[in-house]
Amino acid sequence: MNKSKKLGINSICVHVGEVKDEQFKGAISPIYMSTSYAFDGVDVKRYPRYLNTPNQEMLCKKIAALENTEDALIFSSGMAAISNAMLAFLKKGDHVIIQQVIYGGTYNFVVTEFEKYGIEYSFTESDKADDFKALIRKNTKILYIETPSNPLLGITDMKAIADIAKDNNIITMIDNTFASPINQNPGEFGIDIMLHSATKYMGGHSDISAGAVAASKEHIAQIWKTAINFGGNLSDQTVWFLERSLKTMNLRVKEQTKNAQIMAEYFENNADIDRVYYPGLKSHPQYEIAKKQMKGFGAMLSFELKEGIDAMKFQNSLEFIKPSMSLAGVESTTVSPTQTTHALLSEEERLERGIKAGLIRFSVGIEETEDLIADIEQAILKAKK
Numbered sequence: 001m002n003k004s005k006k007l008g009i010n011s012i013c014v015h016v017g018e019v020k021d022e023q024f025k026g027a028i029s030p031i032y033m034s035t036s037y038a039f040d041g042v043d044v045k046r047y048p049r050y051l052n053t054p055n056q057e058m059l060c061k062k063i064a065a066l067e068n069t070e071d072a073l074i075f076s077s078g079m080a081a082i083s084n085a086m087l088a089f090l091k092k093g094d095h096v097i098i099q100q101v102i103y104g105g106t107y108n109f110v111v112t113e114f115e116k117y118g119i120e121y122s123f124t125e126s127d128k129a130d131d132f133k134a135l136i137r138k139n140t141k142i143l144y145i146e147t148p149s150n151p152l153l154g155i156t157d158m159k160a161i162a163d164i165a166k167d168n169n170i171i172t173m174i175d176n177t178f179a180s181p182i183n184q185n186p187g188e189f190g191i192d193i194m195l196h197s198a199t200k201y202m203g204g205h206s207d208i209s210a211g212a213v214a215a216s217k218e219h220i221a222q223i224w225k226t227a228i229n230f231g232g233n234l235s236d237q238t239v240w241f242l243e244r245s246l247k248t249m250n251l252r253v254k255e256q257t258k259n260a261q262i263m264a265e266y267f268e269n270n271a272d273i274d275r276v277y278y279p280g281l282k283s284h285p286q287y288e289i290a291k292k293q294m295k296g297f298g299a300m301l302s303f304e305l306k307e308g309i310d311a312m313k314f315q316n317s318l319e320f321i322k323p324s325m326s327l328a329g330v331e332s333t334t335v336s337p338t339q340t341t342h343a344l345l346s347e348e349e350r351l352e353r354g355i356k357a358g359l360i361r362f363s364v365g366i367e368e369t370e371d372l373i374a375d376i377e378q379a380i381l382k383a384k385k
Contacts, residue, residue: 033236067187081212094140120137127286136170145191151277172190181194198242256365272384278301299363304359305380320375331365333362
C-alpha cells in the first residue's frame with residue numbers, strides 16, 4: 001500500500017504490510033512457512049536467511065510505514081538488529097561514539113566484540129550533544145544514541161545529534177525501543193537509522209523475540225549485505241505473530257503511556273520513593289526536550305526506593321505486578337537493572353551511570369492505575385519489615 005503516509009496511525013498498524021490471501025480471501029495474512037522457493041525465471045530470489053520471504057518482506061513495509069522511512073529489516077532479536085546495523089557500517093580502524101547510559105546488552109556488545117574487529121569506540125560523559133561533538137575524530141563513522149535511555153529515562157536532543165553528524169558526514173543510529181514508533185519518530189529529526197527490540201512494544205504480549213531496523217533504502221541495503229552473512233533471520237511463524245501484534249500497537253502504547261504518567265506522578269509524591277525518572281514529569285531535567293521531540297512520554301519509568309526498603313523484597317511482595325526480565329507487555333512488570341539489564345557492568349560502572357541497588361525499572365501495562373497503586377503500597381509495607 002503506497003498511500004501509507006496519508007493513513008492514520010491505526011490504519012497503518014492494521015492494513016499496511018498485509019500479505020493478501022488471494023486464494024481464500026481470509027481477513028488476515030496467511031503464513032508462508034516454506035524455506036525453499038523457485039529461482040528459475042523469478043526476479044526475487046527468496047530465502048529465509050535473505051530476510052525476504054513473503055511474510056518477512058511485507059512486515060518490513062509495515063515497520064517502515066510506522067517509522068516513516070523508505071525501508072526496514074526484521075531480525076531474531078533487538079541485539080541482532082543492533083549488532084548487524086553497527087557492523088554493516090564499520091571496519092577495522094573506524095571509530096564509534098556511544099551514549100554513556102544505554103541498554104546493558106548494547107554496552108556489553110561494544111566492549112567485548114569491537115576490539116576483535118579493530119573498531120575503536122568512545123562513551124560520552126552524558127547524553128548532551130556537546131559531549132558527542134568533543135569526541136569526534138577523523139575516523140568516526142557512527143554516533144549511537146538511546147532516547148529515552150535504559151534504565152534512567154535520559155533524553156538526548158535528536159536534532160542536535162543529527163546536525164552534528166551531518167556536519168561531519170557521520171551516520172546516526174538510535175535505539176528507539178522505549179519510545180516505540182507511536183511516541184517518537186527519530187527520522188523526523190534527522191536520525192538516519194532507527195533500531196528496535198521488537199520483542200517489546202511492537203510485540204507487546206511477552207511472547208515473541210524479534211528486532212527491527214528502519215532507514216533509507218540505501219542504508220537498509222548496506223545492512224542487508226551484512227545481515228545475510230550473520231544469519232539472524234526471524235522465523236515466519238514469529239513474523240506472523242509480530243504482524244498480528246503490530247495491529248494493536250497504537251491502542252496498547254497510548255493506554256500504557258497514559259497510565260505511566262499517572263504512576264510517575266504518584267511515585268513523585270510518595271514519601272517512600274527517593275527519585276522518579278520519567279520524561280513526562282516537569283521535574284525531569286530534559287522535560288522540555290522530551291516535549292519537543294516526543295508525541296507521548298512513553299510507558300517506561302524508573303524509581304529509587306528509600307534506604308531501608310529492600311528492592312528484591314519489594315518486588316517479591318508484589319501480588320499483581322510481575323517481577324520480570326523483559327518489558328513492554330500489556331501486563332505491568334518490574335525489574336532491578338543491577339541484577340538484569342546492567343548485571344554485566346561492574347558495580348563501579350553502574351554507579352558511574354547512576355544505576356543504584358534500589359533502582360526499580362517499571363514497565364507500565366494497561367491495567368487500572370488504582371490497582372497498580374494498591375499493589376505498590378502493600379509491597380512497600382512488606383519490604384519495610
